[in-house]
Amino acid sequence: MRLTTKGRFAVTAMIDLAQRHGEGPVTLAGISDRQKISLSYLEQLFGKLRRHALVESVRGPGGGYCLARQMGEVSVADIIQAVDEPIDATQCGGRENCRDESRCMTHELWTNLNAKIFEYLSSITLEDLVEGQAPRNIAILADQREALQGRAGAA
Secondary structure, three states: OOOOHHHHHHHHHHHHHHHOOOOOOEOHHHHHHHHOOOHHHHHHHHHHHHHOOOEEEEOOOOOEEEEOOOHHHOEHHHHHHHOOOOOOOOOOOOOOOOEOOEOOOOHHHHHHHHHHHHHHHHHOEHHHHHHHHHHHHHHHHHHHHHHHHHHHHHO
16 A cells, blocks of 8 residues: 555645635645645645545635535545545556566455555545544644743743
8 A cells, every 4th residue: 555645645735625614715825834735746736636626726816725525525535536646555556467467366455455445535534534633623722722821820
């Protein structure tokens, strides 16, 4: 299984976008700053995400990107496939020429693993991931608030 930074960054950027759903278009520069992902890399990824109808672009002042579908309708598998990230644990890319142009003994094992991985990634939506971030973000905000109050009390 090779999940490169392309797939990881695409999922991360889509979570960032989804967290701001309903607040208007989100700029790639904003995502780049928050997630520490190169702006030019995000431009490439979002071109692919747009072509696969996962995001919509809004031009002009105040423009940026919005989700093209509801968060619950976009799976992690959709995102990874949109950016041309293969979900393939076989060494032959499914061509069954793993060993001297013939099928290797473990081909079926890796093919079944591919199916399980795809099934798992298809079962997780952006909505699931955004909801999973909420408790974490609340804890971070509480920690920041305590730190600020501690500094104010020390002054």
